[in-house]
Amino acid sequence: MIFRVRSPQDFGAGILFMLVGLAGVYFGRDLTYGSAMRMGPGFFPMWLSWIIVGMGAFIAFRGLTIDGDAVEMPQWRPVIGVIGSIIAFGLLIETLGTPITIIILTFLAAFARPNPDLKETAILAVALAIFAVVAFIYGLGQPLPLWWEF
C-alpha cells in the first residue's frame, strides 16, 4: 500500500503540530513530573505535549486519507524583507539610535516588494524617522535612544 498525501495542508499542519509536541516532550524531559496529587513542573507540559503529538498525528493521517487544499508556496521576498527589517531594527536600534534605524528599516521594508521606487522610499523614510522622533520620543516620552552610542 502506497501512501499518498491527499491534503498537503492537513498533512503539513499535522507534521508541524507533531514537531511542536515532540519538542515539548524532549525539552521538558528533565522537568519533574510529580504525581497527580503533587503536580511537578513537568506534569501539565508533558500531558499537553503528548496530546499535541496525538492531535498532530491524527491531522497528518487525515491528510493522507481525505482530499484537501494544496499548500501555497511562500513568496520569499515579502517574508524575508519584512522579517529582515524587524531583525535589523533589533540589531541596530541600540547602536545607531532611532532616526537612522527607522530609515534603514524603511528601506529594507521597501524591498519586501518588487521594484521599489527609491526616491519615494527615501522621502517616506525621512518622514517616518521624523515622525518617530517627534511622536514617540518627544510626544509619548518613550525611552528610545535618539542618536548613536558606540
Place this chain on the structure above:
Amino acid sequence: MDIFSNLATGFGAAVSLQNLFFCLIGCFLGTLIGVLPGIGPIPAIAMLLPITFGLDPLSSLIMLGGIYYGAAYGGSTTSILVNMPGEASSIVTCIDGHQMAKQGRAGPALAVSALGSFFAGTVGTIFVAGFGPMLSNFAQQFNSPDYFSLMVLGLTTAVILAHGSVVKAVAVILVGLLLGLVGTDVNSGTTRYTFGVSDIWDGIDFLPVVIGMFGVVEIIKNLEGKEYLKAPITAKLSSIWPTKQDFKDSWRAVLRGTAVGSILGILPGGGAVLASFASYTVEKKVAKDPSRFGKGAIEGVAGPESANNSASQTSFIPLLTLGLPSNAVMALMMGAMMIQGIQPGSAVMTSRPDLFWGMVASMWIGNAMLVILNLPLLPMWVKMLSVPYRLLYPAILMFCVIGVYANNNNATQMVIVAVFTVFGYALARLGCEPAPMILGFLLGPLMEENLRRSLVLSRGDPMIFFQRPISLTLLIMTACVVLLIVLPSFRKTREVAFQEE
C-alpha cells in the same frame, strides 16, 4: 439592585477630563488604523496596545476600549466601502453593505451602521451593568475545579468559531497553552523551556507574540496579495444621511440585532462573529422578501452591525466576572489588564469597583464618541482608503517594532516577534486559524494552577471535576458543544456560515 448608584460611581471615575481625552484619542486612533484595508481589529489593537501601557490602569483600559470600538467601527467602514473585511465579524456587513455602496448608498449604510451600533452599544452596556454583578456574585462560589472546567468550556466553544478545521483549531489552542507555560513555574521555581534565555524567564511576553502573529503576518499576507499594491482604492461618498424609508426599514433590524448580539456575546466562546452571522440569518428569515438580501438590503447591514457591537460589549461580561476571555479580542484585553497588574475575574468588581464600573461607563462613552467622531469625519476616513499600501506598510511595521521595543527597551524581543511571525505565517499557510492560540497562551498558566489545586484538593483523583455541581454542569455543557461540533448537520451549517466569505 443599585445599578444606578454603581453606574454613578462608574461615570464619576470615568468622566475626568483626562479619561475622556484618552477615550477620544483611543477611538480616533482605533478608527484610523481599523479603517486601513487589510487590518482587522486584532492587529489594530495589538499595534496600539503599547501606547496605553504608560497610563494608570483605568485610563489605560478606557483608552483601550476606545481603540477597540474604533477599530471595529473602522473595519465596518472599510468593508462597506471596498468590500474588504478586516475580520470575520465584518464579513456579513460586506454582503449587503458593499452592494449599497455600489448603488451610491454608502453614506446611509455607514450612518445606519453607526447609529445602530450606538444603540446596540448602549443596550450592551446596560446588560454588562445588570448581569456583571450577578455573574460576579455567582463566580464567588467558583472553586479551582469549577474554574478549570470553565476554561475547558471556554476553549471548546472558541473552537467552533475558528475558521476551518475543528481538529486544527484544537491543536492550535493546545500549542497556545503549552507556550503559555514557558518561563518559571510559580510553584517549584523551575524554569521551563527557556533554553537559558533570561528574557523569557518570566514567560514569553504577550506583546511580541501578538504583534508577530497578527500584526506582522498581516503585512506579509497583504504584500503577497498583489491587489494592495495597485492603484489606490477610490470610494465615493455622496450623502451621508439615510432617508426616512431607510430608518423605517432598519429600526426593527437594529432591535433584533441588538437582542441577538447581547445574548450571544455573554456565552463563553461567543462574541461579535457569532452574533453578526446569527443576526444576518435572522434578518433573512423574518424578511418579507428574502431575495433582496445580497443586493443591498439595509436590514442586512443594520442587524449584523448592531449585533456585533452589542456582542462586543457583552463579551466583556465573562472576562470581567469570570476571568475568561471568550475570543481573541478579549484575550488582548485580558493581556493588557494583566500588564497593568490586574488579574481579570470576579475579584475585580469587589476589590476595584471604580475600575469595573469606570470601564462599564467608558464603554458607553466610547460608543457615544464614535458616533460623534465618525459621522462628521467620514470623508476623512474615506480619504484614508486612498493612501496606497506601499506607503502604509513600512509605517505599520515601524509602529509594530517601536511598540514592542519601547515596552521594555529590550532588543531581543525582536527575535520573539520574528519567531512568532514565522510560526503565525506557517499556520496560515497550513490552513490553521491562529487567533485561538492567543486564548490558550493566556489561559495556560491559569489552567495549570487550577488543575494543580483541584488535584491537591481531591488527593489526585480526577473525579473531582465530576463531583462538584458547578464543574459537572460546565463539563456537561462542554460535552454538548463537542457533540454539536461532531454532529454532521451542525457541521454543515457551520461550513455554510463561514462560506459567505
